[in-house]
Amino acid sequence: MSSRAVAPPGCDVLVVGAGIVGLAHAAEAVSRGLSVVVVDRDARAVGASVRNFGHCCVTAQSGELLELAQAARERWLRHSRDAGFFSVESGxxxxxxxxxxxxxxxxxxxxxxxxxxxxxxxxxxxxxxxxxxxxxxxxxxxxxDDVRVDPREAVGGLAAWLAAQPGVTFLWRTAFLGGSSGVAETSRGTISATRIIVCVGHDLDYLYPQLSADHExxxxxxxxxxxxxxxxxxxxxxxxxxxxxxxxxxxxxxxxxxxxxxxxxxxxxxxxxxxxxxxxxxxxxxxxxxxxxxxxxxxxxxxxxxxxxxxxxxxxxxxxxxxxxxxxxxxxxxxxxxVQHPYLVAEPERGVTAVTVTSGVGMTISLGLAAKVFATLD
Ligand SMILES: Cc1cc2nc3c(=O)[nH]c(=O)nc-3n(C[C@H](O)[C@H](O)[C@H](O)COP(=O)(O)OP(=O)(O)OC[C@H]3O[C@@H](n4cnc5c(N)ncnc54)[C@H](O)[C@@H]3O)c2cc1C
Missing domain, CATH: 3.30.9.10 (D-Amino Acid Oxidase, subunit A, domain 2)
Structure with a gap:
């Protein structure tokens, strides 16, 4: 997991952002046997995903969010076992x-x-x-049904575990600048990928201001x-x-x-x-x-x-x-x-899927949401 790692010539999925939303999509891609490159502009995740309570707030969700949270719950527990980070089925x-x-x-x-x-x-x-x-x-x-992780450990732990999986490359301190139809421009050059999944959280407006404005x-x-x-x-x-x-x-x-x-x-x-x-x-x-x-x-x-x-x-x-x-x-x-919806999944450019959780439930639903996103891409 080095910021000096060189991007492979091509990959199935380029994930932008190594917060929990990006990692959830990287993990889902790995579980489907796809090759993945994850880029993040920082040297490690320091955004919302490490600043929260680490609370997977399942029980108090309703409707679709409850379904996504239940799917995420099971994945949190599995990743915690595989990657060796703390989790507790505490309720x-x-x-x-x-x-x-x-x-x-x-x-x-x-x-x-x-x-x-x-x-x-x-x-x-x-x-x-x-x-x-x-x-x-x-x-x-x-x-x-609520579970907990330690956000400061879990996000880095999941990234480290993913980076050790075959076909996965992390490029830290690498900013995504834009892309479409399988070609991504980054601050360290061009990466080709069959699908680009942009998970940049609240900074979506820097990349796609109109999409962000349309969804308020x-x-x-x-x-x-x-x-x-x-x-x-x-x-x-x-x-x-x-x-x-x-x-x-x-x-x-x-x-x-x-x-x-x-x-x-x-x-x-x-x-x-x-x-x-x-x-x-x-x-x-x-x-x-x-x-x-x-x-x-x-x-x-x-x-x-x-x-x-x-x-x-x-x-x-x-x-x-x-x-x-x-x-x-x-x-x-x-x-x-x-105010419109608790998450956004959109295609701002051909071959690019933007995923942002737009309420305070990213730790609760992301691991379930990523499975749903991949199911629609199949
Ligand atoms: C204080 C606080 C408490 C919370 N408590 C909970 C809780 O208990 N339970 C819960 O379910 N949710 C909680 N949330 C919400 C949850 O933390 C967020 O929904 C979730 O972390 C969002 O994840 P993310 O991956 O979208 O964002 P982030 O973690 O912010 O990650 C986005 C990543 O994208 C990278 N990035 C941005 N732009 C680019 C670019 N152009 N190129 C490359 N990389 C880029 C950033 O460097 C960053 O690492 C809380 C949030 C906060 C702030």
């Missing part, structure tokens, strides 16, 4: 801090097969998840932090809260979510103002990835508001029942967002 824990939040969980549970959304009383929740010490917690639910794609920026684990915290499940219930489709589509939205707007308007999704995941070293807020724009203002950061940390501390959290790192993550 997720949705923590309720009001009766309206409980009502959302109740309604979702009733609509699903038994066991997929397991309701917990406060006592059951505390017995199973000692880390959740917040006095406001009134119950919750385990979302059975803009950037969504999230504030995140890594904190040390408060003494007793050991929790393998991803932890979601009431704000998550306004965001993930299966929650948001419940009738009870309407009342919850009204309640949260009245009781915690600052959270609504920053469009928060208060959640956290624990990395294998015990540190917690906490977040997040959402800001939408074509070009993102680079300055991070400290009040947003403080609010996010305070609300996570409240769930854990601790006074404060010690911050080790802060960062901003950016993903593509569209």
């Amino acid at each position: 997720a824990l949705a923590v309720a801090q009001s009766s309206r939040e409980l009502a959302v969980l109740d309604e979702l549970s009733a609509s699903r097969e038994p066991g997929q959304v397991q309701l917990l009383s406060t006592q059951e929740l505390r017995a199973r998840f000692a880390a959740i010490g917040g006095s406001a917690v009134v119950g919750g639910a385990v979302l059975r 794609i803009e950037r969504c920026a999230l504030q995140m932090a890594l904190v040390t684990s408060p003494a007793s915290v050991r929790i393998s499940a991803a932890v979601l809260t009431g704000t998550s219930m306004l965001r993930y489709p299966a929650f948001a589509e419940t009738i009870a979510a309407v009342d919850l939205s009204i309640e949260l707007t009245e009781t915690d308007p600052l959270l609504i103002e920053i469009d928060a999704n208060i959640m956290f995941t624990q990395r294998p070293d015990g540190t917690l990835i906490v977040g997040d807020s959402h800001r939408y724009a074509e070009t993102i203002d680079p300055f991070l508001g400290e009040s947003t950061s403080r609010l996010l940390l305070a609300r996570v501390a409240r769930v854990l029942g601790v006074n404060r959290l010690r911050v080790l790192q802060r960062w901003q993550g950016v993903y593509a967002s569209s």
Whole structure:
């Protein structure tokens, strides 16, 4: 996996972008016995795919996204075994801090097969998840099918494993400049490929501005932090809260979510103002990835508001029942967002397929989406 590697004279598939969407397509191509070249303009993936929670949020999806997420779940677990990176079939824990939040969980549970959304009383929740010490917690639910990876390890680990497969070449620090009909121009020369699959995330507008505009794609920026684990915290499940219930489709589509939205707007308007999704995941070293807020724009203002950061940390501390959290790192993550559809698959040029996940579910669906894309190319 060297940036000095030389491109083969031709390949079946050229994948542009080594984030999870690009890697998902490279893995799918490999599973079909195709030769693959992956180019990325950076020396390693440092985009959205390493900045997230590593949460494959399966259970709270609905419709087609749920199908894609279930297909992705099975692939995450397989790749984790093959490539040797951390994954855990932890499920997720949705923590309720009001009766309206409980009502959302109740309604979702009733609509699903038994066991997929397991309701917990406060006592059951505390017995199973000692880390959740917040006095406001009134119950919750385990979302059975969710899995987790450590994004900082999984994306690099999957790329390294793919690079070791026969017929696969990675060209890092190589920017795709454009192409069609099997010929790609890159910053290191021309590569010929039967099919070019462009997976450049929120930077789609740099390559295909009209396509991006037609699909109303803009950037969504999230504030995140890594904190040390408060003494007793050991929790393998991803932890979601009431704000998550306004965001993930299966929650948001419940009738009870309407009342919850009204309640949260009245009781915690600052959270609504920053469009928060208060959640956290624990990395294998015990540190917690906490977040997040959402800001939408074509070009993102680079300055991070400290009040947003403080609010996010305070609300996570409240769930854990601790006074404060010690911050080790802060960062901003950016993903593509569209009001039209959660993902885009289009052919901007002959022989070129552009794939961008346009909502915050790239880790959840990409490995399933790639299979769907290849099925349509067959
Ligand atoms: C803070 C945060 C938290 C999130 N949490 C979750 C979560 O828990 N679960 C979930 O499902 N999703 C989550 N998401 C969404 C998910 O991370 C994204 O949907 C997904 O990572 C997008 O993957 P990508 O490959 O499209 O983008 P990226 O990871 O950004 O990769 C795009 C790649 O393309 C390369 N590139 C761009 N232009 C070119 C070019 N011209 N030539 C060559 N290379 C190029 C870039 O260098 C980059 O490596 C989160 C996102 C963020 C930001």
